[in-house]
Structures are given as C-alpha cells and as structure tokens.
Amino acid sequence: MSRRSALAALIALSAGLALAGCSSDSEPELKVKDAFMPQPVDDDMAAGFLTVRNSGGTADKLTSVTSDLSEDITIHESKNQRMQEVKAFDIPADGELDLERGGNHIMFMKLKQKPKQGEKVTVELRFEKSGPIEVELPVKEPTYNPTSTEH
Known part of the structure; x- marks a missing residue:
C-alpha cells in the first residue's frame, strides 16, 4: 500500500507542477508601441497616446501613469464627445x-x-498585474495623427 500511496503522491505532484508551469503561460505579456505626445499648444496641459499589446493569455489593467513632466497625470476615456x-x-x-x-x-x-x-x-505605465513599463513619448507636431492619411 505504501508504494501505491507514494506513486499516487508522485503522480499528483507531477500533475501539479505541470499545471503550475502552464499557468505561467497565461500571464499578461505587455509591449508598448506607437507612443507619442503632440507638442502642447497650452502651457498647462498635454495628452499622450500609445498602444499596449497583450500577447499573454490573461487580461491586465492600466491603472496609472507617472512622469517627471507633471504630478497630475490621469487617464481619460472619451464617450459621446466628452472626456x-x-x-x-x-x-x-x-x-x-x-x-x-x-x-x-x-x-x-x-x-x-x-x-x-x-x-x-x-x-512609467503601471498595471494591476504586470510590472511597470517605462516608455518614451516622442513629442510630435501639434496636429500629428498617425491614423490620418496625411502621415
């Protein structure tokens, strides 16, 4: 009986390790691309734009942004032409x-x-699950729009 118990324990342990290995495949895998900031026309405020690609099997959340440029940085959604x-x-x-x-x-x-x-x-982009990512936003002309046919 003790051999069966030991074998069962070994099989259970192996299965648990295999499952633990699989779970690491489902972590978020974040990369940032297409980052930019249009040159501000106002002395007091600016906007930043970028794309965060998650090639992992688990969702994540962008929770905050920090920078030496400002102590007051927020993330905004635009709905019905309102921020x-x-x-x-x-x-x-x-x-x-x-x-x-x-x-x-x-x-x-x-x-x-x-x-x-x-x-x-x-x-610095901060996330719910992933570690922070530092990104450089190149400052472009005030009218820059990469989705525009002009650029």
Whole structure:
C-alpha cells in the first residue's frame, strides 16, 4: 500500500507542477508601441497616446501613469464627445488597449515645462498585474495623427 500511496503522491505532484508551469503561460505579456505626445499648444496641459499589446493569455489593467513632466497625470476615456477620468483601462488577453486621438488617452495637467517637438517625455505605465513599463513619448507636431492619411 505504501508504494501505491507514494506513486499516487508522485503522480499528483507531477500533475501539479505541470499545471503550475502552464499557468505561467497565461500571464499578461505587455509591449508598448506607437507612443507619442503632440507638442502642447497650452502651457498647462498635454495628452499622450500609445498602444499596449497583450500577447499573454490573461487580461491586465492600466491603472496609472507617472512622469517627471507633471504630478497630475490621469487617464481619460472619451464617450459621446466628452472626456471622463477613469480608474483603469482593461487590456484584454491576446488584445490591445489603444490610447488615440479622439478616444481614450493620458492627460498631463499642470506641466512643469512645455515639451517641444523633437524632445521625448518619459512616462512609467503601471498595471494591476504586470510590472511597470517605462516608455518614451516622442513629442510630435501639434496636429500629428498617425491614423490620418496625411502621415
């Protein structure tokens, strides 16, 4: 009987380890692309845009953004042509979160200085499950829109 118990325990342990190995495959795997900030036309505020790609099997959430450019950075959704601050943005498993002109975006208030075209603004994106990601936002001309046919 003790051999059967030991064998059963070994099989159970092996199965548990195999399942634990599989669960790591379902972690969020986040990468940021297409990041930019239009040169602010106002001395006091700016917006940031980017795409977060999640190639993992588990959803995550963008919960906050920090930067030396401002102490007051929020994330906003745009609905019915109105901006509204939100606590987090969902990043679906095997999907994307698009922060883009006319839609959801990062809002920088009370700028410490006004970034100029050609400079880069460093931000840190913070997530519910994943570790933080540092991203550089190249400052583009004020009218820059990568989804526009002009660019």
